[in-house]
């Protein structure tokens with residue numbers, strides 16, 4: 347499978363992102379939680395540039411044992427990327443939509459070698 351150069355490693359720090367065109371695809375590569383994540387930059391909702399979105403930890407509702415609502419909190423273990431068009435959220439690790447796990451981003455493999463980042467297409 348061909349590799350496409352994305353950027354140099356120093357241009358993609360933690361929390362950084364870069365996009366690259368590979369044939370008819372635009373692919374976003376994000377460094378988050380110490381790993382590289384690569385997705386087709388096309389939201390499954392209406393085609394927004396999802397890889398340009400805000401990254402935010404998953405918001406969870408806190409329900410007590412007596413089933414009373416106790417508010418909300420961020421889950422620091424789960425990071426989401428939020429599509430800038432209408433706010434659909436996707437788990438950065440899996441690409442699955444937070445609201446519907448049957449929907450997700452198309453993933454690619456990103457690799458780092460000799461201080462460069464490549465995506466396999």
Ligand code: FES
Nearest residue numbers: 389392394429432
């Ligand atoms: S296009 Fe991404 S949320 Fe609508």
